[in-house]
Amino acid sequence: MNESLLDVNSLTVGYRDGSRPISILNQVTFRIRKGETLGIVGESGCGKSMTSLAVMGLLASPLQVQEGSIRLEETELTGLSAKQMNRYRGKDLAMIFQEPMTSLNPVFTIGSQIEEALAIHLPLSRSEVRKRAIELLQLVGIPSPEKRHGDYPHQLSGGMRQRAMIAIALACEPRLLILDEPTTALDVTIQAQILELLASLKEKSGMSMMFITHDLGVMMKMADRVIVMYGGRIVETAPIAKLYEEPLHPYTQGLWKAIPSADTLNQRLYSIPGTVPDPREETPGCRFAGRCPHARQECLAAVPPLVPMDEDRSVACILYS
Amino acid sequence: MPDVLLRAENLTKHFPVKEGRFGKQRSRVHALDGIELSVYRNEILGIVGESGCGKSTLARVLLNLIEPTAGTVSFDGVNLQGLTRRQMREQRREMQLVFQDPFSSLDPRKTVRSLIAEPLDIHRVGTPQERTKRASELMETVGLSRSYLNRYPHEFSGGQRQRIGIARALALRPKLIVCDEPVSALDVSVQAQIINLLQDLQQQFGLTYLFIAHGLDVVRHISDRIAVMYLGKLVEIGPADTIFTASRHPYTCALISAMPKFELNPSSNPLPLKGEIPSPIHPPAGCRFHTRCPFAQERCRREEPALTPQDEHHSFACHFPLPAEAETGVRPAVHA
Numbered sequence A: 001m002n003e004s005l006l007d008v009n010s011l012t013v014g015y016r017d018g019s020r021p022i023s024i025l026n027q028v029t030f031r032i033r034k035g036e037t038l039g040i041v042g043e044s045g046c047g048k049s050m051t052s053l054a055v056m057g058l059l060a061s062p063l064q065v066q067e068g069s070i071r072l073e074e075t076e077l078t079g080l081s082a083k084q085m086n087r088y089r090g091k092d093l094a095m096i097f098q099e100p101m102t103s104l105n106p107v108f109t110i111g112s113q114i115e116e117a118l119a120i121h122l123p124l125s126r127s128e129v130r131k132r133a134i135e136l137l138q139l140v141g142i143p144s145p146e147k148r149h150g151d152y153p154h155q156l157s158g159g160m161r162q163r164a165m166i167a168i169a170l171a172c173e174p175r176l177l178i179l180d181e182p183t184t185a186l187d188v189t190i191q192a193q194i195l196e197l198l199a200s201l202k203e204k205s206g207m208s209m210m211f212i213t214h215d216l217g218v219m220m221k222m223a224d225r226v227i228v229m230y231g232g233r234i235v236e237t238a239p240i241a242k243l244y245e246e247p248l249h250p251y252t253q254g255l256w257k258a259i260p261s262a263d264t265l266n267q268r269l270y271s272i273p274g275t276v277p278d279p280r281e282e283t284p285g286c287r288f289a290g291r292c293p294h295a296r297q298e299c300l301a302a303v304p305p306l307v308p309m310d311e312d313r314s315v316a317c318i319l320y321s
Numbered sequence B: 001m002p003d004v005l006l007r008a009e010n011l012t013k014h015f016p017v018k019e020g021r022f023g024k025q026r027s028r029v030h031a032l033d034g035i036e037l038s039v040y041r042n043e044i045l046g047i048v049g050e051s052g053c054g055k056s057t058l059a060r061v062l063l064n065l066i067e068p069t070a071g072t073v074s075f076d077g078v079n080l081q082g083l084t085r086r087q088m089r090e091q092r093r094e095m096q097l098v099f100q101d102p103f104s105s106l107d108p109r110k111t112v113r114s115l116i117a118e119p120l121d122i123h124r125v126g127t128p129q130e131r132t133k134r135a136s137e138l139m140e141t142v143g144l145s146r147s148y149l150n151r152y153p154h155e156f157s158g159g160q161r162q163r164i165g166i167a168r169a170l171a172l173r174p175k176l177i178v179c180d181e182p183v184s185a186l187d188v189s190v191q192a193q194i195i196n197l198l199q200d201l202q203q204q205f206g207l208t209y210l211f212i213a214h215g216l217d218v219v220r221h222i223s224d225r226i227a228v229m230y231l232g233k234l235v236e237i238g239p240a241d242t243i244f245t246a247s248r249h250p251y252t253c254a255l256i257s258a259m260p261k262f263e264l265n266p267s268s269n270p271l272p273l274k275g276e277i278p279s280p281i282h283p284p285a286g287c288r289f290h291t292r293c294p295f296a297q298e299r300c301r302r303e304e305p306a307l308t309p310q311d312e313h314h315s316f317a318c319h320f321p322l323p324a325e326a327e328t329g330v331r332p333a334v335h336a
Helices: A048-056 A082-086 A110-121 A126-139 A158-170 A188-205 A216-222 A240-245 A250-258 B055-062 B085-094 B112-122 B128-141 B158-170 B188-205 B216-222 B240-245 B250-258 B298-302 B330-334
Strands: A004-017 A020-033 A037-041 A064-072 A093-096 A176-180 A208-213 A225-230 A233-239 A307-310 A313-315 B004-019 B025-040 B044-048 B070-075 B095-098 B176-180 B208-212 B225-230 B233-239
Touching (some): A020 A048, A037 A216, A048 A093, A048 A208, A093 A158, A110 A126, A126 A158, A208 A216, A225 A240, B004 B055, B025 B233, B044 B216, B055 B176, B055 B208, B112 B128, B158 B188, B208 B216, B216 B240, B225 B250
Parallel strands (some): B095 B176
Antiparallel strands (some): A004 A020, A225 A233
C-alpha cells in the first residue's frame, strides 16, 4: 500500500508568449500510492485538469512540460515520444472525462470502441476480444450487454454512456485510472450509481485512481488523500480525514466555510472575496494573497513553499513556516 | 392565509414530437402535467428535480414565455392566459428571469450599460440620462464598480457576469424573479457570493424568488419552501426543513439521500434508486415514479396518486408514503 505508483516531481506546465515562458502549473509535486485514490480539488482554472492531461501526455500545443518529471513506477513519462507514450496510454494509464457524449465516437458502436482498446494492447483473437467486451459491459452494470454491444452512443442515456466510458477505460486493467469530473454532467441519483460502481470496481481491481472534482461532497466519498490546488500550485495536501477536520491553508478553510450545510441555515454564507487570478499576471508572492484574510506584507514577496507538517500532510502558507 | 403572488392551476405543457419512420407518428413530450402551485409574496420557493423533470419548462410557462397546453397562471390576481400581447408585455415588468449561464445570456457586443439599461429602453422608462444613472445605481446594488459601466461582458469573470444578469433582472423593479440554476456554473467560493447577494436583494426590495437548481444544498440554504418534481409532476411540496428532514415521498427521500454530503465517512446511501428516469414521451402509467420506487405496489402501477395536503404547508403525491415519524430502518439514516 505504501509503494508509489506515480511520482510527479516539480511539474511545471505552460506555454511561451513570444520569448516569455508563461506557467499554468507551477512546481507541482505529489505521488499516488498503489491502490490509493488521490482526490484533486480546486476551482476552475486552478490547474487540476491540466495536471491530469500532463500525466496522460495529452497536453495540446502550445502547452508543454517546461520542467519536472512524471514517473510511473520505473518509467519516466515526460520525455517519451507520442509513439512510446501510446504503449502506456489506454493500457497502464486510462482516463475518463466529464462529458461522455463528446468523448465517445458517435459513428462507432459501444462494443467496437471497447474492442479497439483491447485489440491495440492485448494479444487476443477477435472472438476473445468480443467476449471480453461483453464481460466489461456487464461489469459496469449495463443491462443486456450482448444487445448494447451493438448500440451507438446516441442510443444510450447519459448514465449508460458514462458506464460505457468506464468499460473502455477499464478494458486493459489500467494501473492508474484518471477521472476528470466523471459525474458532473449527471443527475444526482445517477451520480450516486456511478460513484458506487467506481468504488466497487476499485475494490475489486486494486488500481489507483486520480479523482478530479470540484464537488467536495463527491471528494469526501471517493478520496483517500486530497490535493487542494489554487492558481496552478498545490496549496495543501493531506489524508481526507485530517483535511476535513482541520484544513490548514486559508484557501481550504475558505472553501470549507463556503459550502451551504445544515449548520449554515439562516446564516449568511462565508464567501471568499474576489476572484481567481489570471495566470498571465505574474506575481512574485502567494497566488492567494489578494483574497486571503491573513495576508501580510511577506506574502507578496515570495511564493511560500509546500512545507511538510507531519509525515503525510503539507501546506504552502507563511502562517505555518 | 398567506398572500399568494403567483398561482398555477392544472398547468400542463405537452410538446409535440415526431417519431417513427418519416416522422409519421405524432407523440407528445409530457413536460408538465397538472401542476398546482402557489408562490407566496416575499418567499423563496425552491424547485428541485433531475433533468427532464420539467422544472425549466415550469419556469417558462409561469412567466408565460411559452403557452401552456392547458391550465392557467395568475399573477397578482391577473390571469396571464387572458392577456393580449401588449398587456403581457406590461405584465413582464413585474416578472423577470435570471439564467444559468452568464456566458451565453449576455450579448457580447453590448456594453454593461446597454445590457442593464435594455429593459428600461424597451419599456421606455425615463430619459436616456436617467437610464444610465439607473444602470450605474444597479451596478452598485449588485456589488460591481460603477466604473465598469462601459466595459463588455468578456472583461468579467463568471461571478461578475451573473451579477450583471441580476442587475438586468432588477432594472424594472419586478415583484418576482425566477432564477433558473443561477449558481450552477459557478465555483463554490463565488457561488456563496451570489447566494448572499440574492438573499440581500430579496430583503432589500421585498422580492419573491422561484429558485430552480439541482444543487440540493444550495436550495436548502436559500429556500423557505421546496417543491420536488419528477417527470412533469409535482410529487411533494413543503417547508425546506420538512422536505430535508421529514419528507414523505420516496422520491424526495431518495433524491436527498443520493446527494453527496460533505462529511467524513459518509454513510452508504440507504435508499439507492435503480434504473433511470423514463422517457417523458411515454411516461409510466399510474404513479410515474413506480418503475424506480423501492416500495411500489400493484396499486401504484394502475392508479395515479394525487397531490394531497398532509397539513397546511406540506403536500405529497404517494399511495404509500414513508412514515412521518422515524419508525422504519430507512428513515433515521436518510434524515441523519
